[in-house]
Amino acid sequence: MRYVKQFAIIISISFVGELLKEFLPFLVPASIYGLILMLVALVTGLIKLEQVKDASTFLLDFMPVMFLPATVGLMESWGTMKSILIPATIACIIGTILVMAVSGKVTQGIIRRKK
Amino acid sequence: MNNIVTVLSDSLFFGMTISLLCYGVGLFIKDRTKLAIANPILIGFILIVCILKLFHISYDSYMNGAQYLSYLLTPATVCLAVPLYEKLQLLKDNIAAIISGIAAAIITNVLVVWLLCVTFTLDKTIFATLIPKSITTAIGMVVSQETGGIETITVALICITGIVGNVVAEIVFKLCKIDEPVAKGIAIGSSAHVLGTAKAVEMGDTEGAMSGLAVAVAGILTVIIAPLMLQLLY
Numbered sequence: 001m002r003y004v005k006q007f008a009i010i011i012s013i014s015f016v017g018e019l020l021k022e023f024l025p026f027l028v029p030a031s032i033y034g035l036i037l038m039l040v041a042l043v044t045g046l047i048k049l050e051q052v053k054d055a056s057t058f059l060l061d062f063m064p065v066m067f068l069p070a071t072v073g074l075m076e077s078w079g080t081m082k083s084i085l086i087p088a089t090i091a092c093i094i095g096t097i098l099v100m101a102v103s104g105k106v107t108q109g110i111i112r113r114k115k
Numbered sequence: 116m117n118n119i120v121t122v123l124s125d126s127l128f129f130g131m132t133i134s135l136l137c138y139g140v141g142l143f144i145k146d147r148t149k150l151a152i153a154n155p156i157l158i159g160f161i162l163i164v165c166i167l168k169l170f171h172i173s174y175d176s177y178m179n180g181a182q183y184l185s186y187l188l189t190p191a192t193v194c195l196a197v198p199l200y201e202k203l204q205l206l207k208d209n210i211a212a213i214i215s216g217i218a219a220a221i222i223t224n225v226l227v228v229w230l231l232c233v234t235f236t237l238d239k240t241i242f243a244t245l246i247p248k249s250i251t252t253a254i255g256m257v258v259s260q261e262t263g264g265i266e267t268i269t270v271a272l273i274c275i276t277g278i279v280g281n282v283v284a285e286i287v288f289k290l291c292k293i294d295e296p297v298a299k300g301i302a303i304g305s306s307a308h309v310l311g312t313a314k315a316v317e318m319g320d321t322e323g324a325m326s327g328l329a330v331a332v333a334g335i336l337t338v339i340i341a342p343l344m345l346q347l348l349y
Contacts, residue, residue: 007190014190027261027338029253031192032331038196049200056194060323063191064156064281064313068134069181070252070274071160075167076174077271084244084268087235091245092275095227096306097283099249102223103329104293104302107216111209111295 006055009047013038123172130180137162151285156310157278192251192309195327198316202324209297213325216298217332220305224249225344239349240264246341248272251308254334258341273308280307281314300325305333 017034024033041047081088123129140162141155167177199206206213228245231237243264247255252273259269284303293299296319303311304326315326 010190010193014193017189017193027254027257028335029251031189031253032251032334034189034193035196035199035327035331038193039200042196042200043203049197052194052197056197059187059191059194060198060316062187063309063316065134065138065159066184066188066191067156067277067310067313068138068159068163069130069178069185071156071278072163072167072177072181073174074160074271074274075164077267080265080267081271084237084241087231087237087241088245088268088272088275091228091231091248092272093279095224095231096249096276096279097287098227099220099223100280100284100287100302100306101291101293103216103220103305104288104298105291106219107209107212107301108293108295108298110212110215111297114212 003055006052009052010038010055010059013041120170120172123170124176124179127180130177130182131184132180133163133166133177134159134181134184137166152282154278154282156281156313160278188309192327192330195312195323195330198320198324199328202321205297205321206325206328213297213301213328214332216301217305217329217336220249220302220329221333221336221340224306225340229344229348239345242349243341243345244268245272246344247337248276249306249308250334250337251330254338255308258338262341262345274310277307277310280311284311284314284318296321297325300327301329304329308334 014030014034016037017030020033021028021030042049137159138155141158144158145153145155163177167174225246228242231245232242240263243262244259246262247258247269250258250273252270255273256266256270260266280303288294288299293302299318300315300322303315303322308330312323312326312330316323
């Protein structure tokens with residue numbers, strides 16, 4: 001029963017997120033609306049932490065596997081990718097490393113300076 | 116042989132079974148070797164593609180069962196609010212650093228893509244295709260479409276970026292001496308979106324919470340910034 005209630009809350013919020021995505025004019029996906037809604041609900045006390053904690057721990061633990069089907073989809077889009085293979089590879093590998101390093105360094109620098 | 120292929124193609128559970136098994140093999144290899152490059156998603160992806168090719172099973176047949184895994188992504192992303200709520204004080208205490216880190220990521224991304232486009236003399240279609248590669252798929256594909264990029268390539272790039280981020284995160288942090296959990300989370304979320312966040316969640320609660328936050332903020336900011344940059348640079 002515990003899990004049924006928790007999943008019911010999480011899925012309902014996902015559903016409301018989906019509705020917002022349909023009816024609001026912004027380019028925000030259902031999942032991000034849902035994330036914001038869930039955060040607001042927790043902060044305002046509308047939902048208590050323990051009412052979603054177990055199910056959300058389970059879903060977050062499971063999250064990496066959920067990406068596999070989409071990544072396997074690369075198999076299909078390979079043909080269209082070939083035309084910009086070199087710049088795309090550089091953007092994805094070097095670009096990602098650079099963005100990650102700069103962002104991490106900036107964040108850490110400001111945190112450390114304050115201390 | 117043909118019979119087996121038909122049975123597998125029609126099966127509801129085949130896609131999910133090989134997804135979980137291949138991911139499991141990835142986890143096992145990761146545990147044994149302790150190498151960052153032995154990434155369970157990367158290994159799972161390679162194994163599944165090999166199996167599908169070997170047995171001539173189409174992507175659609177695989178997706179027949181595997182789609183239910185993707186279907187859970189929205190509720191899982193919603194759940195990222197839970198660790199974020201638990202770390203709310205940490206967010207408030209470090210708000211300036213967090214905003215700066217996400218802004219730095221967006222600026223770096225624009226610069227890298229722009230430099231690439233200048234170096235390889237690529238037109239603005241490719242610029243628009245490459246810009247949203249670090250943000251979450253649902254936002255990224257719309258940004259690409261709205262700014263005149265090629266949507267399908269953007270989706271593929273977002274996926275590759277996520278895998279790369281997931282694989283390199285540990286190495287990048289070690290080399291750059293980034294050990295502040297908040298900084299790690301922000302760096303992963305703003306460079307490798309939700310797929311990277313899966314890695315951040317493994318690293319720790321703070322990393323996961325901050326990464327989820329960065330995905331949302333970076334995604335929304337890119338929606339605003341991408342069209343502006345396109346006008347400014349082309």
